[in-house]
């Protein structure tokens with residue numbers, strides 16, 4: 001059983017939803033990332049999504065764009081990010097880590113070299129936002145051979161026919177993009193979400209994560225009532241900007257937000273909690 | 278190579294050999310499927326094509342001439358030089374051939390809002406123009422650096438009723454404008470049509486833009502045959518994203534005797550690293566929805582480009598060019614900023630035609646090429662645009678304040 005499967009199985013048993021914070025690797029500086037990952041886990045994160053900085057983050061809003069720029073000032077490369085994963089694994093062998101980014105750095109490194117290095121580092125999944133299943137065959141085969149789950153997105157605009165296609169290629173969990181827009185948008189419609197996820201469950205047995213537009217504990221709690229995982233990105237990365245280069249301050253603030261979300265999500269899932277979605 | 282069925286490319290999923298394809302976030306996949314469907318339907322629909330031809334004739338002013346540049350030919354003492362006068366189109370460049378076509382598709386799809394990216398501003402102006410004509414809302418994304426060097430075009434777009442959004446992220450040039458347009462599209466995909474200005478982006482854009490621009494080559498081929506009784510020996514065009522080049526080249530691909538040369542922006546010189554010549558000095562990667570040659574560092578980060586011409590200042594290139602390079606059907610070269618400036622002046626003073634700085638790259642190459650050929654041979658240059666927009670840039674480089 002992969003680390004991702006294992007984690008979702010445990011959570012299902014406890015009737016809890018996974019909390020998945022996203023941080024951009026190398027933001028605000030490369031040395032900050034591994035301690036930050038541990039701090040997020042200590043605060044209640046179940047899985048970590050680690051952003052690979054890219055020069056042209058087309059699917060990201062201003063908050064994560066700036067995080068990429070900060071990380072790239074230090075030249076944080078995909079190899080550096082994999083080294084961070086390896087470092088994290090030295091003391092945490094159970095929390096799954098998924099890389100999220102764009103295809104070109106992976107292409108440049110080479111699919112085979114990536115899969116081999118990622119396996120050694122203890123990476124669990126890869127989500128490349130600009131790689132739809134149609135173009136992914138080669139990389140998916142290599143990832144699977146290395147025990148790394150290819151994670152795919154489903155969007156509000158994805159047709160039923162495409163959902164089947166995505167579901168066939170996906171492993172680990174399916175990431176539902178909760179809105180039309182870039183990361184950090186502010187208009188998550190929780191009422192439509194329940195219905196949409198129910199529809200998705202007819203196409204896949206994989207856990208369903210929801211991301212984009214989850215900005216506070218209240219939204220996280222609402223989403224946790226209907227989804228298997230809640231992904232929070234800009235709401236955390238924003239804190240790096242606010243703490244302007246102060247890595248410890250950022251880590252403390254991020255941990256506080258994660259803990260608030262964790263608590264609110266667990267309360268929302270507890271027996272007797274009123275449905276708010 | 279004679280066995281290649283050129284019409285069979287791209288394949289159903291937009292691949293030109295290993296290049297092209299559709300590398301976008303999931304949210305856009307449905308919109309691209311829909312676009313491909315209407316595009317394939319209408320490009321084979323006689324009524325639609327008649328409407329397009331009518332607009333190209335009555336609004337754009339096609340067919341434009343194939344002009345024999347006799348004086349320049351004589352001075353260079355080699356091949357006869359012919360200019361395909363895209364600069365005479367309404368709005369002053371080839372870009373409008375494509376925006377007319379895509380705007381008609383936008384109308385068929387019932388979209389009420391149009392977005393575009395622009396570098397030199399020519400595509401932005403051509404988009405704002407068709408949007409004004411059809412009464413569609415129009416937003417154009419343009420890098421801050423480009424709004425400065427092409428300020429007249431910014432004003433033209435605003436006069437035409439478009440909102441020009443100044444993009445301040447990344448390198449503040451064309452690639453960043455494209456990123457921003459993609460972000461807009463993913464947010465407003467229900468009512469918005471994205472008119473991409475070159476033969477790049479996810480499938481079906483490279484094929485669709487090529488097909489709309491191929492009118493250049495179809496006309497030029499017919500005109501050259503009529504004027505000289507034979508095919509030209511060489512075709513030369515500048516390559517930014519590659520739309521004017523593919524527009525000229527494509528109808529000639531099956532004519533084996535016709536040599537084709539795409540001219541990239543060499544900036545300060547390809548050896549300096551400060552250039553925009555991915556085909557000459559880049560390697561394959563994935564950006565902006567397709568796999569193609571890119572300028573990137575060893576970690577796969579896209580690197581800043583440089584060219585005196587905003588319209589060539591782009592780190593990628595259309596995927597069909599990447600493939601044509603690999604199979605050897607088209608030869609890609611580069612010329613420097615200084616050479617392009619020399620081409621600009623030479624054309625202006627010798628033929629009374631002020632070319633765009635983008636176009637001047639193609640001219641500069643022909644200044645070297647023509648003397649190596651015989652007077653009974655001929656070259657067609659795609660005179661892709663007029664240079665009015667570049668007067669400030671040229672003056673500035675020469676220390677003149679207008």
Ligand SMILES: Cc1ncc(COP(=O)(O)O)c(C=O)c1O
Nearest residue numbers: 399517518519520521588635662
């Ligand atoms: C006159 C002119 N020629 C050429 C180009 C380059 O684009 P492409 O390579 O797509 O023809 C531009 C782009 O702005 C242009 O304005």
